[in-house]
Amino acid sequence: MNLYSASAMRDIDRRAIEGLGVPSLALMENAAKAVVSVILSKAKERLEGKNVIICGKGNNGGDGLAIARLLLERGARPVVCLLSREAELSGDAAAQLGLARRAGVPIQEAHGSMEPVKVALEGARLVVDAILGTGTRGAVTGFLAEVIEAVNGSSAFVVAVDIPSGLSGESLAPTGPAVRADITVTLGFGKPVLFTPEGAPFCGDVVVKEIGIPEIASRDIAPAAIALDEQWAHPFFVPRSPTAHKGSCGRVLLVAGSAGKAGAAALAARGALRAGAGLVTVAIPEPAQGALSPLPETMTLPLPATQEGTLSMDALVPLLDFASQAEAVGIGPGLGSLPETAALIRELYARLPFPMAVDADALNAFAGNEEALCRHAGARLLTPHPGEMGRLAGLGAAEVLASRYALVPDKAALWNSVILLKGFRTLVSDGREPWRINLSGGPHLAGPGMGDVLTGIVTTLLARGMSPLDAASLGAWWHGSAGDEAFARLGGYGLLASEVADALPVIEGRLRTRGMGTRDKPG
Numbered sequence: 215m216n217l218y219s220a221s222a223m224r225d226i227d228r229r230a231i232e233g234l235g236v237p238s239l240a241l242m243e244n245a246a247k248a249v250v251s252v253i254l255s256k257a258k259e260r261l262e263g264k265n266v267i268i269c270g271k272g273n274n275g276g277d278g279l280a281i282a283r284l285l286l287e288r289g290a291r292p293v294v295c296l297l298s299r300e301a302e303l304s305g306d307a308a309a310q311l312g313l314a315r316r317a318g319v320p321i322q323e324a325h326g327s328m329e330p331v332k333v334a335l336e337g338a339r340l341v342v343d344a345i346l347g348t349g350t351r352g353a354v355t356g357f358l359a360e361v362i363e364a365v366n367g368s369s370a371f372v373v374a375v376d377i378p379s380g381l382s383g384e385s386l387a388p389t390g391p392a393v394r395a396d397i398t399v400t401l402g403f404g405k406p407v408l409f410t411p412e413g414a415p416f417c418g419d420v421v422v423k424e425i426g427i428p429e430i431a432s433r434d435i436a437p438a439a440i441a442l443d444e445q446w447a448h449p450f451f452v453p454r455s456p457t458a459h460k461g462s463c464g465r466v467l468l469v470a471g472s473a474g475k476a477g478a479a480a481l482a483a484r485g486a487l488r489a490g491a492g493l494v495t496v497a498i499p500e501p502a503q504g505a506l507s508p509l510p511e512t513m514t515l516p517l518p519a520t521q522e523g524t525l526s527m528d529a530l531v532p533l534l535d536f537a538s539q540a541e542a543v544g545i546g547p548g549l550g551s552l553p554e555t556a557a558l559i560r561e562l563y564a565r566l567p568f569p570m571a572v573d574a575d576a577l578n579a580f581a582g583n584e585e586a587l588c589r590h591a592g593a594r595l596l597t598p599h600p601g602e603m604g605r606l607a608g609l610g611a612a613e614v615l616a617s618r619y620a621l622v623p624d625k626a627a628l629w630n631s632v633i634l635l636k637g638f639r640t641l642v643s644d645g646r647e648p649w650r651i652n653l654s655g656g657p658h659l660a661g662p663g664m665g666d667v668l669t670g671i672v673t674t675l676l677a678r679g680m681s682p683l684d685a686a687s688l689g690a691w692w693h694g695s696a697g698d699e700a701f702a703r704l705g706g707y708g709l710l711a712s713e714v715a716d717a718l719p720v721i722e723g724r725l726r727t728r729g730m731g732t733r734d735k736p737g
Contacts, residue, residue, distance in 0.1 A: 215422065215446060216437035217404045217651075220348040220383025226402065229431040241425055242273065242306050246280030248423035249342070249375055249399045250288070256397060256419070260371045261290040263339030268331070268361065270345040270379075271298035276307030277375050277401075278344025279314045286319050294321040295334040297345065297361060326357050331364055341370040343393045348376055348383030348405060353390025362391045374398040377405055378416045386619055387412030394418075402427050406439045409651055410619075411639045442642075442652040442691040444725070450688050451725040463492030464677035467515075467540035468670065469533065469562065469576075470547040471498040472555070473523025476505030478548025478574070481663040481711050483512045485670025486544070488718040489692070491677060494670075495540070497533055499525050524550040527558050534565065542569045544673030546576030547666040555579075560586055569593040569676040571685075573669040574602075581605040587629040594631040595672055595682040597665065603635055623649055632682040634672070636665060640690045644683045652687070655694025658701040663711030668693045671718070695721045 218226065230236040253261070267282040269275035275296070282292040294314065300323065303311055315321065324330040335341065343365060345358065354362060362380050365372060372395045377383060380392025383405045398417040400408055407413035408420050440446065454463070466486045471479030479496050483506065486494045494512050496503075499519035506512050515536055518528035537543060543566055549555055556579035563572065563579075569592055577598050580587050584606060587596075600611040600618075607614065607625060614621060618641055626633045627645025635641040640652040672689035676682065696717035700709055703717075 215404050215441040215443050216432075217406045217409065217439040217441055218432070218435070219406070219438045222435050222438065223348060223383065223402065223405070225435055226427060226432045230427045234428050234431060236426060236428065239306050239309060241427070242276050242280055242310065244425040245277045245375070245401045245423075246284055248401065248425055249277070249281050249373065250284045252397060252399045252421050252423065253285070253340070253373055254288070257340060257371050257373065260340035261285065261288075264337050265290055265292040265340040265342070266295055266334045266338045266370070267292055267342040268295045268334070268345055268365065269297065270347070271302045271307065272347055272349070273305075273307060274344050274347030274375055274379075275303070276305075276310040278342055279307065279310035279319075281342055281344065281375070282319045283310075283314045283317045286317055292319060293334055294319055295331055296321055296323050297325065297331075297358070299323060299325045324361075328357070328360055328364065331361055335364055335368045335370065338368060338370040341365055341368060341372045343372060343374040343379050343395060345379035345393070347379075350380065350382045351384065354380045354392075355390065359391045362393050366394050371396050372418075374417065376401045377408065381407050381413055381416060383407065386410045388416060392416045397421060399423055401425050403432065404441055406651075409441050409639065409653060414639070437648050439648050440650045442650055442654070442687050444695070447688055447691045447695075448725050448728065450684075451722050453726060460492035463490060464674050465493045465539065465541045466491045466670075466673050466677045467495050467497060467537055467543045468547075468673065469497045469525070469543060469545040470549060470666075471496065471502050471505065472525070472548055472550040473499065473502055473519075475548030475550060476502040478663065478666045480506055480509055481666035481715065482544060482547045482670040482673075483509055484712055484715040485667035485718070486674045487511055487670070488715045489671045489674040490719075490722070491670075491674040495536070497525075497529070497536070499523055520552055520554055522550070522552055524552045524555040525558055527554055530558055530561055533562060537566050537568060540568060540677070542571070542673050542676035544571040544573070544669045546573035547669055549575040551575055551578060563594070564589050565591055567591040569595070569682060571595045571597060571669055571673045571676060573597045573665060577602045578605060582608075584608070587631070590630070593676070593682045594629070595634065595676065595686050596629070596631050597634045597636060597668060597672065597686070599636045599665065603633075619649065632686050634686040634690055636668070640694070642683070642686045642690060647683060650687050652690040652694055654691050655697050656701070658707055658709050659694065659697045659714070661709055661711060664693075664697070664714065667711045667715045670715070692718060692721060
């Protein structure tokens with residue numbers, strides 16, 4: 215799903231209205247119908263009581279006035295609380311005010327006084343937030359901030375029109391008070407702030423509704439970001455060719471495991487197998503290879519170990535020789551932090567000409583040595599969590615999270631890599647295309663080994679011919695969706711990473727059987 219900034223949305227609207235002849239009042243009417251349809255499907259029982267539509271003076275308020283009229287036509291009892299004088303409305307909003315009055319919608323003017331707002335909210339079961347819209351800049355203050363706080367203090371079910379008032383279509387986080395909606399009905403296209411970890415808590419369930427903007431109006435306007443959802447992922451899941459065999463479905467080499475951490479290697483292998491890899495080989499210190507015996511589908515490449523049970527530098531030549539049999543390499547889970555092993559990791563990172571997914575201890579091998587991340591012989595996909603990203607960039611985890619929308623694209627471009635920054639609403643960037651944000655998954659994925667499974671998934675997608683950007687994006691979404699599936703089935707926290715891996719084919723099968731995809735796909 216493409217996500218557009220407020221300025222881009224203004225350009226799209228202008229093209230539709232001025233260039234393609236779509237009446238602006240028709241778009242407003244369609245927007246109101248879209249919001250009413252969502253209310254009827256998700257909050258119909260709330261219409262049996264008092265409904266309050268709080269309207270500002272702009273187009274968002276015009277949407278609200280149209281919503282009130284349509285609700286009245288459907289037998290509801292809406293009351294409009296208008297936050298400006300009637301004379302301050304212009305254009306389509308003024309036209310909608312006239313239509314609402316003629317239809318008999320009760321309208322109370324507040325324009326600077328909180329008393330009418332408090333009276334309107336008293337006993338309300340449903341509040342429609344049509345106060346500000348996407349064009350807000352900076353923190354809301356004064357009277358409008360008081361109105362927002364009053365809405366948040368009510369017990370009503372809140373539906374925001376396009377964006378919760380106080381959030382901005384040009385920013386990625388609230389800058390001041392904002393309405394906390396139960397549902398946000400966003401119009402035409404999604405906006406980034408509705409899906410970021412900072413903005414999402416204010417939005418409730420987000421529903422994107424089409425309002426009659428022709429597709430051509432947005433065709434060459436670049437989105438600010440892309441949301442990774444089922445609609446985005448669906449085209450990648452296609453049937454295999456009837457002539458497919460294990461050698462054509464992705465040959466994966468995983469460099470993983472050490473004494474005491476061999477489980478990480480097993481989980482990465484399980485993720486790769488459940489993602490459909492045709493051949494999976496785990497390069498592991500020889501003393502630890504027995505941990506993979508419960509996965510008979512996995513091959514092992516036992517390698518020389520240090521006294522501490524990690525891979526030694528003597529493993530370099532065997533790994534360089536064997537890697538030519540693979541189509542992608544995943545490196546890092548459970549390798550340990552021994553300096554000799556870290557030096558081996560850096561050599562492999564620099565010299566292997568194959569696509570490589572880099573995670574966990576393989577990332578930590580570059581802590582304090584950011585320049586080395588720029589030197590590599592093949593495509594690289596890095597999968598840090600905020601702590602690991604901080605060690606690579608010389609920042610604290612909190613600083614990474616605070617700056618990630620600029621930091622991740624900047625570092626991806628500098629390191630000539632794709633970065634998948636793990637966490638709630640995982641962020642993916644290659645430093646060139648709009649960044650991508652994953653909508654699947656949740657706190658049920660907060661458990662050991664989840665990142666190891668993800669490493670196996672993205673390495674498999676690389677081995678099956680996907681670009682690193684799409685492999686990271688699809689891997690993040692698929693992993694999160696498998697976690698959602700397993701969580702729904704088991705019904706509680708304590709989800710195991712192996713259970714997430716085992717749910718991957720369920721997601722793949724469900725989407726594949728819904729229809730053929732159209733994208734270049736992984737096998």
